[in-house]
Amino acid sequence: MTLTGTPVPRKEDPRLLRGRGAFTDGFHARGELWARVVRSPVAHGAVRTVDVAKARVAAGVRAAVTAADLPPGLVIPVRLALRDLPLTDYLQPVLAADVVRYVGEPLAVVLAEDAYAAEDAAELVDVDIDPLPTVLTAAAAAADGAPPLFPAGNIAADVSMGYGDPEAGFARAAYAAETEIEIGRHTAVPLEPRALLAEPDPRTGGLSITGMTKVPVFNRDVLAGMLGIDETLIHVRAIDTGGGFGVRGEFYPEDYLVPWLARTLGRPVKWAEDRAEHLVAVNHSRQQVHRISAAFDAAGRILALADDILHDNGAYCRTHGITVPELTVAMLPGPYRVPAFRGRIRVLLTNKTPCGTYRAPGRFEGTTAREQLLDMAADQIGIGRAELRRRNLLRPDELPCRRPLTTLGTDVVLDTGDYPALLDAAEAEAGRLGYHATVAEGRAGGRRRGLGLAVFLEKSGLGPQDTADVVISNAGNVHVYSGGTSLGQGIETVLAQIAADALGVGLDAVHVVNGDTALQPFGSGSWASRSTVVAGNAVHAAATAVAGRARQLAARMLEAAEDDLVAADGAITVRGDPRSAVTLAQIARAAAPASGYLHPGEPAGLTARRRFEVTHMTYPYGVHVAVAEVDPGTGAVRVLRYLVAYEVGRAVNPALVEGQLRGGVAQGIGGSLLEEFSYDETGQPQAVTFMDYRMPTAAEIPPIDVVVAQQAKPGNPLGVMGAGEGGISAAGAAVASAVRDALGLAGSVARLPLTPARVAALADPDAAAGKSPPPGQQHIPSTGGAPCDLHR
């Protein structure tokens, strides 16, 4: 029996349940100072003065710094440089010196003996800024004569990708559909705000940093470069975190400021942001306007797909560079047979918080636009929504499908699976669970209910590599030093399962340390649904190598042939002779220096380091089905039922896969209905508390049905695909589809999130107080009582 494939309880749980989670703000260092960042209150302006004189002499204050105190020219570098776009004209300074470009931009830092004193003193910093004209939408940023945010302008990138001849496709189309869809600005908002503790080491001149959980080795290297010190002098410990979802652990201005201050002052520096800061400082995401169109032949087969997208990136390009816009375009054709494609995206800079990735970056946005368009097309062609998709989904015999597109520096090769079969399975499960009946019964009772359907393609397992070390201690325990990081996803458990199976030990014997740059200096971090695939296969390789070495040594110890040995329960035994056995602990001691079992020249230790490299991603896929009810009077939308069917190749821990999917759906419903960063006309953010930024509670999230499919055969040794993003990728699309169905719209829903005001306007455009309906929007009276139309 293997642990892989088993829903074993998580190794993380006992400490977290007992309040012993290692969250950064729970760590303290003797003599620490607390940092407080002073942020711009103005969306766009010329900085006249940032005067810290009063703050410096306030009670308990030990230092206050501005851009003038920093080494000159420091900017936050791009982590993912794509398409040879350096973006150097649009990078964020560590502290703003001459110009501020969004509310929340760091201007100064105050350090005091206690957090309260630091916050008091931050209020004493005198900031004088001459306001400049603001640019608050992508369209305004792109317009001729727009106030420039940078000398180079407001367009950071203009990326086009495509293949085939879309114009020819549209020219011979039997049907064509087009719509404009806007995706709202929202983001991850993990429950733990960011925090850092930086401790200088007076003996070495180095630094120990707690926090920075996501890509610690990258952050270490960036920091070393900015500080001008050897990277091995910086020890980053990425520990427990209260959620990541893409935003946590990227290199932000504070990731330079806090360590630099600790080094400069020779004292530990602690920093923990508050929620109001978090909501304006941490990467936002998602905000795009799509003008999408498709051409179909008489049988409803796609001839061409085109999308022209404006991407609102906020005030700067940060570490993700153009990752989100590029992924949006490259993933847009999704799981369908698209013979001709043209995608263009312009990356525009506006006076709002800068953007980066949030769980399923580019796919949430693109899937919403594409699937709304397909719903419109199905109605126009007069076939069911599922049927239209079935006619266009790539069949298993068409895979692998190499698209003439690239993203994240890799070719887009849809590798494995059976897309139509998963659609069939999702439909059957929704039917079995009574989804269609829920809609029909509601309609019979006069309620506006709709069924939503969305099919999507994901990506996972981004390379280029991850590295793992496996070490057997003298006590016989298995220690795994992985380059992944623990963001709450359960990676500790998953990697322990993989190592335990390779070595024939129980789960309790395995101890996993993630994201410690001293123990694993070659880690690539956890993001892009990569860790089970890339870090998991690295652990598998390292543990398998250790198992092989253990067998070799056991053969010497037992004077038996390696082929006659079996490994199980932490020991290696001669087959058929259970008394001839050695434990892993005994083998580890036999591998110690000066052991008689070591041959001359053999390295000591029962250990291995292995690297897993991949040049292509593996592409999971899925189907979302939602039932929603709309109150046409208030515009309130309630999601009543929700189903996710998702292919993962092989679920190392099925319970964790289901948890990832359910959690993703909940976030996706939030972004579809509730969560939005809005700004007033001067660029002041209107969502800076949880009263205004409304995340879903248990009252808004229904029980979520899950189908975990394990049919695909990705090429990696473990046969796994990533599961982190399949719950959210199509949530916007499925909710929009259900609302569109409930209201009987001919056009698209036009805009997410579907707030009550917007839905009420969609439900009754005439009554929307003097407002004209969204462009292209027609209203069809509800088909109350009609059978549910998934097969219409």
Added chain:
Amino acid sequence: MTDKHHVRLRVNGTEHELLVEARRTLADMLRHDLGYTGTNLGCEHGICGACTVRLDGAPVRSCLVFGVQADGAEVGTVEGLADGDELSDLQQAFRDHHALQCGFCTPGFLMLAEAYFAERGLVQPGRAPGRPPSGAAGSEPPSGAAGNRAPAGDGAEPDEAEIRELVASNLCRCTGYQGIVAAMLATARSRHAAVRE
């Protein structure tokens, strides 16, 4: 601002005395002064509920309570739930139902549930209401402390809608709430069955 106040309180049955500023929150006092770092701060304005602790039995958001307000009180935090190495039935149910991922909101949900269950007379079998678990340091809680009230419930077993409404008090960003509802419901049912015996 520098005026400090003498505060004496019990946390999970252990007595503490300290001097704090009047403005210092109970959350910061517990976390940074007394070392009970299991209580997490998610928003510091009373919405997310991650910092929920029990103050004389009642669930409170410790970011909205001043430390000086806890003078003379019995405070219950997540560190007081397990009995030595043994998780409480509620903690075990959270693990069994995959009710946590990052675990940052978990202490708040656990304390919220325990306060609610205590109101309903649903304490873990074998645990004296409001007492620290055996093996924990400390002495008798002050009278009027957690669990000494009469059960407020009607004796009926909490149903899923009731539990879901309770869970809607706090925010979780990872799980979609399903596991949390399931874990609390399972605990409520088993405790209810034990009480009825």
